[in-house]
Amino acid sequence: GGYIFGVLQKKRMIYNDLESQDAVFADVAPLLTSLLDGYNVCIMAYGQTGSGKTYTMLGPQLEGNLAFAIEEESELGIIPRATQEVFRLISEKPPGSYCVEVSVVEVYNNEIFDLLAKDSCGKVFGIKRDVVTTREGKSDVPLLTHETVENASEFLHLVKKGLLLRVTHPTLVHAHSSRSHLVVTLTITTQKMHCTPAEINFNMRCFGPSVDIESSLTFPPHYSFEADLLSVTSAFLYTVPGMSGVTGAALRETSFINRSLSALADVLGAIAEQRAHVPYRNSKLTHLLQDSVGGDAKLLVMLCISPGQKYLTESMQSLGFGTRARQVQRGQVKKKISQCRVKENKT
Numbered sequence: 001g002g003y004i005f006g007v008l009q010k011k012r013m014i015y016n017d018l019e020s021q022d023a024v025f026a027d028v029a030p031l032l033t034s035l036l037d038g039y040n041v042c043i044m045a046y047g048q049t050g051s052g053k054t055y056t057m058l059g060p061q062l063e064g065n066l067a068f069a070i071e072e073e074s075e076l077g078i079i080p081r082a083t084q085e086v087f088r089l090i091s092e093k094p095p096g097s098y099c100v101e102v103s104v105v106e107v108y109n110n111e112i113f114d115l116l117a118k119d120s121c122g123k124v125f126g127i128k129r130d131v132v133t134t135r136e137g138k139s140d141v142p143l144l145t146h147e148t149v150e151n152a153s154e155f156l157h158l159v160k161k162g163l164l165l166r167v168t169h170p171t172l173v174h175a176h177s178s179r180s181h182l183v184v185t186l187t188i189t190t191q192k193m194h195c196t197p198a199e200i201n202f203n204m205r206c207f208g209p210s211v212d213i214e215s216s217l218t219f220p221p222h223y224s225f226e227a228d229l230l231s232v233t234s235a236f237l238y239t240v241p242g243m244s245g246v247t248g249a250a251l252r253e254t255s256f257i258n259r260s261l262s263a264l265a266d267v268l269g270a271i272a273e274q275r276a277h278v279p280y281r282n283s284k285l286t287h288l289l290q291d292s293v294g295g296d297a298k299l300l301v302m303l304c305i306s307p308g309q310k311y312l313t314e315s316m317q318s319l320g321f322g323t324r325a326r327q328v329q330r331g332q333v334k335k336k337i338s339q340c341r342v343k344e345n346k347t
């Protein structure tokens, strides 16, 4: 059994392991309305191995592999429900006004892997990517794969494929444990009414050939354009179980996990104290999550706790992280006005 603590600014919700996925999602759903109102949203699960992050965020894992069951609707976690809700909200808007894309990234040993990248035969395999800061001061992962999805089930199949690539290393605590952080992002692009040639080309890719395009237009191989991008980022942060018996490669992994999580705690501390400099670039994890935890995003932290006495140290550590997250006072969050992403011209 476990407990989940949800921390959203000043509100605090506590659920035990018998609470239905439905009840947990009911408290998350209002965040998604904010998304289409123009805010970035980040939902983060934090907890030691086996404490229920995957169950809370995705649903029960299938025996023998890392995929999760999507057949049992009542067991679905926050991400599938959030995706269904996003598509439901979009269906109430004029047809074709939003484009939804997904990316799946793993942070392992302070390296970033694109879990949706494909080889020349179209087979998915993880490619190492880098995270950079754009001229506008945003974080960006150049060449990261963003797949367009039309509905929640397409989204879930892509996430499932990405999950199967995750680096795993069984621990004594939990046989199918993953020793990496996972970041799944749903990016929503709003179509603009007055398009430049580059935007028309992008809209063609996202919305199909319904956009009128003049055959005489030529496009440079790479270009940038202005568009409204909104994102729901869901991060699964792996925290370290007791160190006894951990040696060799596992010890190296453990120290990277510790470093990226302490970098995240430092970032939250700097935001909480409203320091002028927030050390996002101290780890790949914090650099990647920069626009999701800081600036103008709405952040929800779900702490997963195993209540057994055996896990007291880990539970106290997770609660300490939650306490720090709660101290973040970010004033009025700002709506996104316009963001720029460099797109590769694929035509």
Ligand SMILES: Nc1ncnc2c1ncn2[C@@H]1O[C@H](COP(=O)(O)OP(=O)(O)OP(=O)(O)O)[C@@H](O)[C@H]1O
Binding pocket: 002, 016, 017, 018, 047, 048, 049, 050, 051, 052, 053, 054, 055, 056, 059, 060, 061, 174, 176, 177, 178, 238, 239, 304
């Ligand atoms: N509230 C719950 N109700 C029923 N089963 C649960 C619940 N929470 C977790 N479980 C089960 O407990 C086991 C461990 O949970 P889960 O895989 O979600 O942990 P995790 O934190 O993602 O672990 P890791 O970090 O090692 O990947 C799974 O078999 C999961 O289905």
